[in-house]
Amino acid sequence: MRFVERTGSTNSDLAADPSAGEGNWLIALQQDEGRGRQGRAWQSCTGNFHGSTVVQLRPTDPPAPTLALTCGVALIRAVEAAAPATGLILKWPNDLLLGLGKLGGVLLERAGDRVVAGFGVNLASAPELPDRATAALSSVALVSPAAFAPLLAAAFARELERWRGDFPALMALWLESAHKIGTPLTVAAGADGRVEGAFDGLEADGALRLRLPSGEVRVIRAADVTLGAA
Incomplete structure (x- = not known):
């Protein structure tokens, strides 16, 4: 596990480093070019986690x-281990989410036969965003x-082993x-625009099942999802 004072993006650094293998972690106290899913910028506030x-990837992996x-x-x-949230x-x-505010998120990026998983967690403070509520863990504990x-490293190693050995059990834990x-x-799914429905569980491959008001179930594999109706 390596800590640096400052970098552009921990994801980019690991993706560009062919010697970075499974189990390696890079944590930056400050990240200047953090990014989230859907091409969003990730605001990296001092005291928050960026790693x-x-x-x-193995041939037998899910x-x-x-x-x-x-x-x-x-x-x-x-987070549950870090604080009684x-x-x-x-x-x-x-x-x-902590309450209705986003506390943390993950960006997965493929780099050949590796996947780089970047985690951002609002430990100290929550950035103000125009399109979504945010939350910080400091409202319940200082970490x-x-x-x-x-x-996080221990939890990820444990769940990665479960992912490889019993993916249905992992999905059950997620649920x-x-x-x-x-x-x-409310799901923003590309050309389909915004679609409202109700959460109907997961497909066997982890895709989201969205039950529309008509009763039809739409399977979502890539989209921006928000809680509640638009």
Whole structure:
């Protein structure tokens, strides 16, 4: 596990380093070019966690996109170990909410036969965003990046082993920590625009099942999901 004072992006650094293997972690106290899913910038506030790790893909592994659920389960377990937070839930596929505010998120990027998983967690402060509510763990406990890093690394190693050995069990753990079946969701899914429906669980490959008002179930494999109706 390596800490640096400042970098552009921990994901980019690991992806560009061919010697970075599975289990390696890079944590930056400040990240100047952090990014999230859907091409968004990730605001890296002082005292928050910004770190990435590597998964070396094996021929027998589940499909790489299902690592998103693995990251989500590891993230919520690490936060639960760090602080007695209540109201933690996972939003598909791997956003972590505290109450209704986004506490953390994960960006997965493929680099050949490796996947780089970048984690961002608002430990100290929550950036103000125009399009979504945010939250910080400091509202319930003070946790430093140095204290959080080994908790996340241990949780990720444990869930990565579960992902390889029993993916259905991993999905069950994700569902236990996620928004309940029937929760209203709004999905921004490319050419389809914004679609409203209710959470109807997961497909066998981890895709989101969205039950439309008509009763039809739409399977979502890539989209921006928000809780509630638009």
